[in-house]
Amino acid sequence: MTDVPSTLVQTQAQTPTPPLWLLAELTYTCPLHCVFCSNPVDFAQHDRELATDEWLRVLREARALGAVQLGFSGGEPLTRADLEVLVAEAHRLGYYSNLITSGVGLTAERIDRLKGAGLDHIQLSFQDSTRELNDFLSHTRTFDLKRRTADLIRAAGFPMVLNCVIHRLNIDHVERIIELAVEIGAEYLELANAQYYGWALTNRDHLIPTRDQVRRAEAVVAQARQRFGERLRILLVVPDYFETRPKRCMNGWGSVFLTIAPDGTALPCQSARVLPGLDFPNVRETTVADIWYRSTAFNRYRGTAWMKEPCASCPEKQQDLGGCRCQAYLLAGDPDAADPVCDKSPDHGLVTAAVNAPGPDVRPLVFRSPAESRRLRAESAGPDLT
Amino acid sequence: MRELHDDSAVPAIAAHYRLQFEPAQNAHVLLFPEGMIKLNGSGAEILTRCDGRATQGEIIETLRQRFAADVGADVRAFLGMATEKGWVRWLGPP
Numbered sequence: 001m002t003d004v005p006s007t008l009v010q011t012q013a014q015t016p017t018p019p020l021w022l023l024a025e026l027t028y029t030c031p032l033h034c035v036f037c038s039n040p041v042d043f044a045q046h047d048r049e050l051a052t053d054e055w056l057r058v059l060r061e062a063r064a065l066g067a068v069q070l071g072f073s074g075g076e077p078l079t080r081a082d083l084e085v086l087v088a089e090a091h092r093l094g095y096y097s098n099l100i101t102s103g104v105g106l107t108a109e110r111i112d113r114l115k116g117a118g119l120d121h122i123q124l125s126f127q128d129s130t131r132e133l134n135d136f137l138s139h140t141r142t143f144d145l146k147r148r149t150a151d152l153i154r155a156a157g158f159p160m161v162l163n164c165v166i167h168r169l170n171i172d173h174v175e176r177i178i179e180l181a182v183e184i185g186a187e188y189l190e191l192a193n194a195q196y197y198g199w200a201l202t203n204r205d206h207l208i209p210t211r212d213q214v215r216r217a218e219a220v221v222a223q224a225r226q227r228f229g230e231r232l233r234i235l236l237v238v239p240d241y242f243e244t245r246p247k248r249c250m251n252g253w254g255s256v257f258l259t260i261a262p263d264g265t266a267l268p269c270q271s272a273r274v275l276p277g278l279d280f281p282n283v284r285e286t287t288v289a290d291i292w293y294r295s296t297a298f299n300r301y302r303g304t305a306w307m308k309e310p311c312a313s314c315p316e317k318q319q320d321l322g323g324c325r326c327q328a329y330l331l332a333g334d335p336d337a338a339d340p341v342c343d344k345s346p347d348h349g350l351v352t353a354a355v356n357a358p359g360p361d362v363r364p365l366v367f368r369s370p371a372e373s374r375r376l377r378a379e380s381a382g383p384d385l386t
Numbered sequence: 387m388r389e390l391h392d393d394s395a396v397p398a399i400a401a402h403y404r405l406q407f408e409p410a411q412n413a414h415v416l417l418f419p420e421g422m423i424k425l426n427g428s429g430a431e432i433l434t435r436c437d438g439r440a441t442q443g444e445i446i447e448t449l450r451q452r453f454a455a456d457v458g459a460d461v462r463a464f465l466g467m468a469t470e471k472g473w474v475r476w477l478g479p480p
Contacts, residue, residue, distance in 0.1 A: 018410045020422065066410025069422055096404055096417035121402065121419045159402040161419050187402075188419055230472060235420075 016302060018066030019258035019292050022095075023270065024055065026083070027075040027262050031104045033139035033367040034127065036165050036200040036207055039075065040273050044373035046263045052082040054284065056089050058260055061288035063093040067258065070095040075262065078105035084117045091118025098123055100163075103149035104142060111156045122153050123161040123190075129176040133169065139367045150184045161188040166217070166237075167200075167207035174217045178224045182232055189232060191221065193239040197271040197326055199368045202376065206365050208354060214242055241355050245316065246323025246339035253301035253325065258292060266291045268298060271326040275335045301325055308336055310344040390462045393443030396477040397436040397465055403473055405433055416473055423473070432464055436474055 028043040040046070050058070059070070070090050077083055078101055090097045099114065099122045106122075114122075124146065127134040131143035154160055162181050166174065174191060181189040193214075194200040194207050209217075221236045228234075240247050250257045250269045259267040264283045267273060273280065278300060281291045292298055300306065304317050311322040322328075323339020331340045332347040340347040366372055391397070399405055404417045414430035416423040425433060431452075435445045442465060449457045468474040 020411075066408065068406075068408055068415065068417065094406060096422075098419065120404070120417075123419070159419050190420075233472075 016293060016298075017255055019062060019254075019256065019288075020067060021069045021071075021257045022059075022062045022067040023071045023073055023257065023259040024058070024077075024086070025073050025075065025259060025261050025270070026050075026055070026077045026080045026086070029079045030075040030102070030368070031079075031140060032076070032102050032142065033369050034165070034199070035137055035139075035203045035365050035367055036167060036194040037368040038195065038198045038200065038270050039368065040198055040271070041202055042373055042377045044370040045377065046261060046265070046273075049262045050260075050264045050283070052085055054264065055082075055086050058264075058283050058288060059086065059089055059093060059095070062258060063095060065289055065292060068095060070097045071100050072097065073100040076102055076104060078110070084113050087114055087119045088117040091120075096120050098161075101125070102138070102142065103146045104140075106149050106152065108152050108155075111152050111158075115156050115158070119158075121159045121161060123163050124150055124153060125163045125165070126177070126180070127164065128170045129173050129180045133173070137169065147184070150186075154185050159188070160184065160186040161190070162186045163190040163192060165194050166191050166209075167194045168209040168213065169207070171209045171213045171217050175220045175224070178220070178228075178232070178234065181234075182228065186232060188235070190235045190237070191217070192235075192237045195239070196241065197274075197330065199366065201330060202366050204354065205363070208239065208241065211242065211355065214238060240324075240327075240341045241351050243341055244343040246320045246327075246341040248320045249324035249327075249339070252321050254292065254298040255302070258288070266295075266298075268301075269326065274326055275329055277335070306336060310342075310346075311338050314344065390466050391442055391469070391476060393446065393462075394441050394478060396438060396441050397445070397469075397474045398438035398477060399433065399436055400473055400475045418473075428460070429464065432461055433468070433473070436465075438477060441478070 027049055028039055028047065072083065072086065077099060087097060097120050099119055101122060101124060103124050126146055127137040134143040135141050150160065162184065164177050177191065178189065196204050200207055218236065221234055225234055253268045257269060259270050260283060261267060261273065265273065265280050266283060267280055278297045280297045281295045304321065307317060307322055311317050323341055325335050327339050327341065328337040329335040331350050337347065338345040340351050342348060402418060405414060406417065408415050411424055414425045414434065416425060416433065431449060432445065435448060442462065446458045446461045449461060465474060
């Protein structure tokens with residue numbers, strides 16, 4: 001056989017790699033109301049949470065496939081009373097487990113219980129180095145609480161990982177945020193620029209920094225790395241809107257990461273629920289192995305056979321795998337299109353326009369809440385995205 | 387210039403790092419906050435012996451016997467790199 005059509009050859013899917021990284025979004029309930037929250041804008045529609053025994057089964061099945069890094073996330077995972085039960089099972093199964101938290105609800109007693117259950121580390125989020133902006137952005141009075149919680153986390157012997165989402169309103173405070181991390185005794189600091197999905201996309205015109213701001217922040221971080229060296233490892237994630245090639249999103253669709261949403265929906269990333277025409281499987285109805293290896297949704301964007309131009313003939317397609325499907329849909333209206341971050345995309349102008357001329361601040365910031373979630377869904381003139 | 391450690395010093399896996407064998411990857415992996423390193427065979431042979439009791443010299447001797455080769459320079463260089471990356475801490479004289 002010499003004349004096999006190339007499209008057929010490309011669709012001879014290799015066995016997918018195992019899901020090494022499991023993100024367990026235990027709940028969409030959250031005491032904070034962050035304007036850049038990565039939860040879907042319509043989260044209030046998906047409030048039928050998995051029960052404890054369903055999560056235990058998910059943990060066991062994913063571990064059997066090879067998942068080893070485990071994030072407990074949300075919403076605020078501490079609002080689940082069964083968190084300790086899940087952590088203990090994760091530890092027994094051999095996961096390296098991480099609690100991704102705002103710190104609200106993390107008392108000394110609860111930290112002790114989580115430590116005893118075998119939790120490996122805690123990632124604590126801050127919104128800013130100042131009480132005013134932290135509390136404004138999260139629409140809560142949580143800054144002082146977070147400082148106290150950081151002390152408790154250290155006292156319990158956990159590694160200290162601080163995460164601060166960066167955007168136009170706080171990017172000029174990066175130096176002070178780094179000093180705060182040093183004061184707290186953090187070993188890792190993630191300065192993660194807002195990614196424009198979910199609530200951050202809703203609020204993008206308020207949040208996207210200017211090019212000058214990004215350059216200054218990069219310079220400050222470079223200096224701080226020199227100054228603090230091994231003491232504080234700083235990760236700076238620049239928003240991809242400033243790039244001309246897209247990110248290799250999630251290291252490839254269905255290649256490493258598996259997200260289970262609070263209602264049991266299995267997703268290749270936290271945002272994928274927005275994509276139209278994909279019937280994402282639910283762990284209530286099938287096994288994790290079926291979902292990962294055999295579901296239509298997880299196979300949909302594996303490899304490169306699904307691509308259209310300009311990706312299909314692009315020499316770099318193996319490097320970035322066409323970028324992010326959610327971004328292609330949210331910006332270009334087509335989940336099969338090139339990620340508009342790529343300057344080969346016919347829609348790249350949408351990205352440069354957002355960077356060069358963020359819209360006038362006519363629409364006020366929208367704080368994440370169930371009420372706003374329902375309002376935005378009702379207002380949405382677009383397709384039904386649930 | 388990478389710092390090499392004295393053979394009398396005792397390497398151990400750093401706090402908050404965990405080394406374990408993963409059947410799905412058929413490899414040892416080193417787990418830590420926000421990350422995972424898949425080790426090759428030699429890396430695993432060295433790191434699984436960093437138990438906080440054996441000196442670097444003893445580890446080199448064990449591996450020399452096992453592989454019937456002079457592995458001293460390779461082990462010292464690997465552990466120097468692992469120290470720079472924060473995977474390994476040292477007990478005793480550096």
